[in-house]
Amino acid sequence: MPVIPGTKPTRAVLIALKKRMKVAQTGHSLLKMKRDGLMIEFFEVLNKAKTVRKELVEALLKAEQRLQMAMAIEEQLPSEAWPTPCKKSQPSSLSPENIMGVVVPKIEAEAVQKKMYERGYGVIGTSAAIDEAADAYEVLLDKIILAAE
Secondary structure (H helix, E strand, C coil): CCCCCCCCCCHHHHHHHHHHHHHHHHHHHHHHHHHHHHHHHHHHHHHHHHHHHHHHHHHHHHHHHHHHHHHHHCCCCCHHHCCCCCCCCCCEEEEEEEECCEEEEEEEECCCCCCHHHCCCCCCCCCHHHHHHHHHHHHHHHHHHHHHC
16 A cells, blocks of 8 residues: 555554545445446436327327317317317426435426316317317327426
């Protein structure tokens, strides 16, 4: 073991240095294990994000198709017959989640999908195409909230 300048080469100093090295090596191995655990968590989150993004794109395409279909069917109706978004806000919470000492935001929100009578438009004066378009956009909004996390 090399002599550190400013220390006396005694047995007590040697024992103290060996203890410090052992603590440093233990800390280093713990940090390696933590790094490996974080990498595993990261890849799980990455796979989930890829899946959610793919589902988000599919939901967007489906919603756009449903909207185009509804617009083609209902183009003769006045604009008052089209659904309007409800003013009721969705309760959601943003809370920190601790993953091995790394704080990650966690978004928790209630489902956006509503019953047909809760949407804010008359069921009798509209066709099923509008209901399908509204359903598709509610699913899309759920996916957006999930992807935002």
